[in-house]
Amino acid sequence: MESISLKLIFRNWWRNKTFAIISLLSLAVGITCTNLLISYVIYESGIESNNSNKSHIIYMAQDSPLTSGEKVSFIVGKIPVQLKDQYPEIEDYLRMSVENSAFITIGEKRFDPILIVKADPSLPRFFPYKVLAGDLNKALTQPNAIALTENQAKIFFRNEDAIGKTFSAKSSEEDKAVIYEVAAVIEEYPQSFLKFNALTGTGSQLNGGPALLLVNDLFDIDTFAQKLKHDKVPTLQGEIGQYYFYTLQESYFQDQTYTQEYIPYIHRNQKDLLYVGIFSAILILVIACFNYANLSFSRILQQVKMIYTQKVMGASVGQIHRQLFMDTFLTVLIAFFLSLLLTLDFLPAFNRLVSGRISLGFFFSGQVLSVIGAFILLLSTIPSIYMSKKITSLSHGEYKSLSVGSRKRTFIAALSIIQFAISIGLIFATLTVRQQLELTQINGDRYRNLIEIADWSGKQPIETFAKEIRRYPVIDEMCLSKGSILNFMLRQMILKDEKGNEVYYSLGQYEGDSTFLQVMKINILQGLSEREALKQYDTPVYINEQYACLLIPKGENPIGKPVRLYDTEFGQMEKEGKPVAIIAGIIENLYTGTLRQEVYPSLTYLIRTPPYNFIQIRLKAEHRAEAMDLLKQTWEKINPNTPFEYQDIYEEFMASNRKTTELTHLLIMYSIISLLLTAFGLFGMALYVIEQRTKEIGIRKVNGATTGEVLYLLNRQFISWVGIAFAIAVPITWYSLSDWLENFVYRVDISMATCLLSGGIVWIVTLLTVSWHSYKVASRNPVNALRSE
Numbered sequence: 001m002e003s004i005s006l007k008l009i010f011r012n013w014w015r016n017k018t019f020a021i022i023s024l025l026s027l028a029v030g031i032t033c034t035n036l037l038i039s040y041v042i043y044e045s046g047i048e049s050n051n052s053n054k055s056h057i058i059y060m061a062q063d064s065p066l067t068s069g070e071k072v073s074f075i076v077g078k079i080p081v082q083l084k085d086q087y088p089e090i091e092d093y094l095r096m097s098v099e100n101s102a103f104i105t106i107g108e109k110r111f112d113p114i115l116i117v118k119a120d121p122s123l124p125r126f127f128p129y130k131v132l133a134g135d136l137n138k139a140l141t142q143p144n145a146i147a148l149t150e151n152q153a154k155i156f157f158r159n160e161d162a163i164g165k166t167f168s169a170k171s172s173e174e175d176k177a178v179i180y181e182v183a184a185v186i187e188e189y190p191q192s193f194l195k196f197n198a199l200t201g202t203g204s205q206l207n208g209g210p211a212l213l214l215v216n217d218l219f220d221i222d223t224f225a226q227k228l229k230h231d232k233v234p235t236l237q238g239e240i241g242q243y244y245f246y247t248l249q250e251s252y253f254q255d256q257t258y259t260q261e262y263i264p265y266i267h268r269n270q271k272d273l274l275y276v277g278i279f280s281a282i283l284i285l286v287i288a289c290f291n292y293a294n295l296s297f298s299r300i301l302q303q304v305k306m307i308y309t310q311k312v313m314g315a316s317v318g319q320i321h322r323q324l325f326m327d328t329f330l331t332v333l334i335a336f337f338l339s340l341l342l343t344l345d346f347l348p349a350f351n352r353l354v355s356g357r358i359s360l361g362f363f364f365s366g367q368v369l370s371v372i373g374a375f376i377l378l379l380s381t382i383p384s385i386y387m388s389k390k391i392t393s394l395s396h397g398e399y400k401s402l403s404v405g406s407r408k409r410t411f412i413a414a415l416s417i418i419q420f421a422i423s424i425g426l427i428f429a430t431l432t433v434r435q436q437l438e439l440t441q442i443n444g445d446r447y448r449n450l451i452e453i454a455d456w457s458g459k460q461p462i463e464t465f466a467k468e469i470r471r472y473p474v475i476d477e478m479c480l481s482k483g484s485i486l487n488f489m490l491r492q493m494i495l496k497d498e499k500g501n502e503v504y505y506s507l508g509q510y511e512g513d514s515t516f517l518q519v520m521k522i523n524i525l526q527g528l529s530e531r532e533a534l535k536q537y538d539t540p541v542y543i544n545e546q547y548a549c550l551l552i553p554k555g556e557n558p559i560g561k562p563v564r565l566y567d568t569e570f571g572q573m574e575k576e577g578k579p580v581a582i583i584a585g586i587i588e589n590l591y592t593g594t595l596r597q598e599v600y601p602s603l604t605y606l607i608r609t610p611p612y613n614f615i616q617i618r619l620k621a622e623h624r625a626e627a628m629d630l631l632k633q634t635w636e637k638i639n640p641n642t643p644f645e646y647q648d649i650y651e652e653f654m655a656s657n658r659k660t661t662e663l664t665h666l667l668i669m670y671s672i673i674s675l676l677l678t679a680f681g682l683f684g685m686a687l688y689v690i691e692q693r694t695k696e697i698g699i700r701k702v703n704g705a706t707t708g709e710v711l712y713l714l715n716r717q718f719i720s721w722v723g724i725a726f727a728i729a730v731p732i733t734w735y736s737l738s739d740w741l742e743n744f745v746y747r748v749d750i751s752m753a754t755c756l757l758s759g760g761i762v763w764i765v766t767l768l769t770v771s772w773h774s775y776k777v778a779s780r781n782p783v784n785a786l787r788s789e
Contacts, residue, residue: 020331022680022681023331023335024331024334024335024338025338025680026287026288026677026680026681027288027289027331027332027335028335028336028338028339028342029284029288029339029342029673029676029677030284030285030287030288030289030677031285031288031335031336031339031376032339032342032343032346033280033281033284033285033670033673034281034282034284034285034372034375035339035340035343035363035372036281036343036346036347036350036358037277037278037280037281038281038368038371038372038375039358039362039363039368040274040277040350040354040356040358041274041277041278042367042368042371043190043191043356043357043358043362044252044269044274045249045274046191046367047191047192047193047248047249047252047267048127048191048192048193048248049191049367050128050189050191051127051128052128053125053126053214054248054249055247056091056214056215056216056219057126057212057213057214057215057247057248058212058213058214058215058219058221058245058246058247058248059073059210059212059245059246059247059248059250059251059254060073060075060080060210060211060212060213060243060244060245061073061243061244061245061246061254062074062075062235062236062237062241062242062243062244063235063236063237063240063241063242064236064237064504064506065236065237065241065492065504066490066491066492066504066505066506067504067505067506068503068504068505070506071244072236072261073209073210073261073263074208074209074210074236074261075095075208075209075210075211076207076208076234076236077095077205077206077207077208077209079208079211079233079234080093080094080095080211080213081093082233083213083228083233084213086231087224087227088216088218089215089216089218089219089224090213090214090215090219091214091215091216092122092125092126092213092214093120093122093211093212093213093214094119094120094122094123094125094126094211094212094213094214095119095120095202095206095208095209095210095211096117096118096119096120096202096209096210096211096212096265097117097118097202097206097207097208097209097210098115098116098117098118098209098262098263098264098265099116099117099118099169099171099200100113100171103169103170103643104156104167104168104169105167105168105170105177106156106157106165106166106167106168111155111156114152114169114197114198115195115196115197115198115264115265116146116169116196116197116198116199116200117194117196117198117199117200117265118200118201118202118203118206119140119199119200119201119202120140120201120202121137121140121141121201122214123136123140123199124136124137125214126212126214127192127193127194128189129186129187129188129189130186130187130189131184131185131186131187132150132185132186132187133161133162133163133184133185134147134162134163134182134183134184134185135183135184136183136184136186136199138183138184139183139184139199139200139201140199140200140201141201142183142201143201143203144178144179144180144181144200145180145181145183145200145201146180146181146182146183146198146199146200147182147183147184147185147186147198147199147200148162148182148184148185148186148197148198149185149186149187149188149196149197149198150185150186150187150188151188151197152197152198153182153185162182162185163182163183163184163185164181164182165181165182166179166180166181166182167179167180167182168180170643180198180200186199190357190359190361190362191362192267193248193252193266193267194265194266194267195264195265195266195267196265209263210263210266212248213245221245221246224245225242225243225244225245228242228243229242229243237504252267252268252269253268253269253270253271253274254268262487267357269355270659270662272659272663272740272743273354273659273662273663273666276663276666276667277354277666280426280666280667280670281670283422283425283426283670283674284670284673284674284677286418286419286422287419287422287423287674287677287678287681288677290415290418290419290681329381332376333376336376343363344360347360347363353662353665353666353669354662354665354666355658355662413717413721416681416682416718416721417721417724417725417728418725419677419678419681419725420678420721420722420724420725420726420729420762420766421725421726421728421729422674422678422729423671423674423675423678423725423762424722424725424726424729424730424733424758424759424762425729425730425732425733425758426667426670426671426674427671427674427675427758427761427762428729428730428733428734428737428754428755428758429667429671429733429736429737430664430667430668430670430671431754431757431758432737432741432748432750432754433660433663433664433667433737433740434664434667434668435748435754436595436660436664436741436744436747436748437657437660437661437664439595439746439747439748440595440654440657440660440661441654443591443595443746444591444650444653444654444657446520446521446522446590447485447649447650447653448621448650449476449618449619449620449621449624449650450485450519450520450616450617450618450619450648450649450650451616451617451619451646451647451648451649452484452485452614452615452616452617452646452647452649453465453614453615453617453631453635453644453645453646453647454484454613454614454645454647455613455614455615455639455642461638461639461642462480462612462613462614462615463480463610463612464638465615465634465635465638465639466478466480466615468634468638469617469630469631469634472627472630473623474619474620474623474626474627474630475617475618475619475620475627476618476619476620477515477518477519477617477618478515478519478615478616478617478618479512479513479515479516479518479519479520479615479616480512480513480610480612480614480615480616481510481511481512481513481516481612481613481614481615481616482511482512482607482611482612482613482614483509483510483511483613483614484614484647485510485520485592485616485649486592486593486647486649486652486653486656488508488509488510488592488602489508489509489510489511490506490507490508490509490600491506491507491509491569492504492505492506492507493505493506493507493567493569493601495550495551505550505600505601506600507547507600507601507602507603508592508600508601508602508603509602509603509604509605510602510603510604510605511604511605511607512604512605512606512607513606513607513608513612514530514531514534514606514608515530516530516604516606516616517530517542517587517604518530519616519618520590520616522587522588522590522604523587523588524542524585524586524587525545525585525586525587525588526559526585526586527542527559527583527584527585527586528540528559528584528585530606532584533584533585533606534606534608536582536584537582537584538579538580539579539580539581539582539605540581540582540584540605540606541563541581541582541583541584541603541604541605541606542583542584542585542586542587542603542604542606543558543563543583543585543586543587543601543602543603543604544586544587544588544589544590544599544601544602544603544604545586545587545588545589546589546598546599546600546601546602547601547602547603548586549601550601551566551567551601552566558583558586559583559584559585559586560582560583560584561582561583562580562581562582562583563581563582563583563603564580564581581603581605584606587604590602591653591746592653593656594656594657594659595657595660595744595745595746595747596659596743596744596745597745598745616649617631631644631646632644675761675762675765678762678765678766679765679769682718682765682766682769682770711771714770715767715770715771718766718767718770719763719766719767722759722762722763722766725762726759726762730755730759734750734755737750738750
């Protein structure tokens with residue numbers, strides 16, 4: 001009997017192949033999205049999941065000394081030592097910092113820079129790295145000893161034993177290279193908190209950096225923070241500052257509010273992306289399941305006559321029940337195996353989209369497959385049991401009511417409206433998030449094709465380099481400066497609010513030559529041009545809009561006045577013999593970080609004489625590759641012992657706004673998928689609905705109905721469903737987007753035009769999908785339509 005049931009199932013699939021294919025494809029796509037997101041959520045929410053000490057590792061932070069409300073991860077090196085010595089709750093500490101290396105040399109071979117992390121010898125107590133060869137303790141305690149990851153050791157030494165081998169690492173900031181001896185090779189593991197290519201010891205002195213504490217059961221986060229405040233443990237803000245403590249998982253999702261803090265060796269992610277990803281995957285799966293349920297139910301309902309025939313032939317209710325169960329179960333099972341193939345194909349693209357680290361090994365691990373397996377089991381058995389029991393219990397009259405009556409129409413309408421609402425909501429969210437990303441890109445446009453090269457040798461080759469490249473036609477423009485554009489000089493500025501409380505601000509400071517403002521495309525809003533300013537003042541200074549808003553009294557013109565009138569720090573500097581800084585003009589704000597933060601108030605000095613440490617070069621876009629080759633050749637000719645390094649300022653700026661970029665990409669992907677799935681479902685549902693009305697359409701045509709009237713009749717209900725879905729989706733999505741945009745200081749407004757466009761896109765897709773079927777039926781000869789009945 002089982003073999004007969006299988007034959008009947010496959011025969012029915014072949015007879016209704018359109019329904020079967022749409023059901024399988026839409027369900028497979030929905031399960032694929034869910035597979036990827038389940039893997040992503042398990043990975044990101046389980047950082048250091050196999051670390052037995054995870055619950056006892058605490059991440060430290062403190063108030064920024066520069067800006068009120070900001071927190072920094074920098075902890076002065078002696079503070080963790082003090083905490084371990086004085087407080088029984090602290091069992092150990094781990095301090096870390098990064099060792100910058102411009103390039104690696106092994107014999108005659110030169111390798112790309114690697115990420116070398118300096119760490120205390122306590123690292124193995126915090127993180128369970130498996131030692132494949134050598135002695136990790138030696139690498140962390142002896143001078144110039146180092147541990148390589150297994151992958152990095154293979155890159156350097158291929159299949160040779162790396163222990164005892166040496167290599168040199170030279171930094172662009174140091175004249176001499178450091179010779180390291182490999183003391184250990186360690187194995188990396190998934191869901192790690194740290195990322196690096198090599199580990200070495202901190203040495204005798206460590207100024208500071210991120211710090212972790214290993215605590216015992218006596219430790220309480222709030223109580224310990226209050227205890228340090230009471231004991232006046234020194235902070236970067238003195239007595240008014242405070243320390244903060246986070247679990248390892250909390251610190252992983254912690255926002256880095258201080259944009260200039262450089263911690264490349266710690267993995268971090270954003271909760272927003274995780275939540276949106278989960279929610280989007282659920283919505284996609286809902287659409288896929290609704291397509292599957294609606295189309296499968298419609299297809300199975302057409303088998304009722306066959307079921308009655310089987311009953312007459314002696315089939316029991318149990319046998320028919322098993323046949324219908326197998327039909328639904330097999331559909332889900334085949335869709336699941338298809339989804340595995342799709343997951344393998346799309347996993348690399350998904351990782352790029354969300355900066356994920358999911359490997360095939362992790363996806364097929366018990367940690368992930370057990371969850372996905374349980375999910376698929378529920379997805380296959382619950383609908384299978386429901387549908388098989390529902391169909392076998394129907395009487396002939398109930399079948400007619402359910403298949404062609406108001407109950408069936410209500411069922412289709414409800415599922416369709418929910419699908420439309422999900423698609424409209426996702427498209428609305430995507431368009432709005434995309435506008436926020438465009439606002440970010442507009443603020444970053446001044447950085448396009450702009451690179452920055454640094455020189456800290458003190459030998460002034462940067463000026464020689466500038467003279468040499470100035471004649472190259474592939475260079476659009478260039479300027480010299482004393483600091484980096486994105487990692488500029490900062491100092492503390494203390495102001496008072498309306499209540500007289502002290503408020504800390506970070507004051508940005510730029511120093512560049514006479515072409516600095518022009519190259520950076522910074523407009524002068526008020527005051528003198530650069531040429532006039534340099535003629536009139538020894539030290540001309542331009543203040544930005546934010547500085548003027550915070551320090552210049554309303555209605556006052558600061559042009560031509562000394563900066564010390566508004567900033568007392570300059571009065572002290574003048575007493576020390578430094579030249580008087582005069583305000584030459586007000587310039588527009590320069591956005592250097594995320595739009596979630598207010599722009600820094602800043603001063604831009606125009607300087608006449610070297611030394612300079614940086615050169616900013618704007619390349620001609622159409623000759624970028626050629627220009628980079630010329631710059632490298634020229635640099636290596638002038639500085640043969642210093643590697644050519646540069647920073648693409650636009651890429652760095654957009655990287656600081658990675659949250660918005662990744663969220664946009666994720667929503668675009670899911671919006672496209674939701675539209676495709678909705679169109680698939682519509683295609684099948686429209687085919688079923690129109691087939692049910694073939695006789696009615698023939699009668700109307702015989703009685704004089706035109707093709708246009710028939711098209712209107714068939715399309716009307718689908719269009720009305722879009723309208724209802726629009727009314728449901730818009731308020732919910734509008735509220736969610738408003739809440740999300742509150743995270744940004746500089747943000748776009750949610751527009752009604754975007755709202756209407758999202759509804760219009762779904763309306764057009766619906767009209768095109770349904771009209772294809774409608775036109776075919778409406779244009780048929782009514783005699784043939786009636787004959788088909």
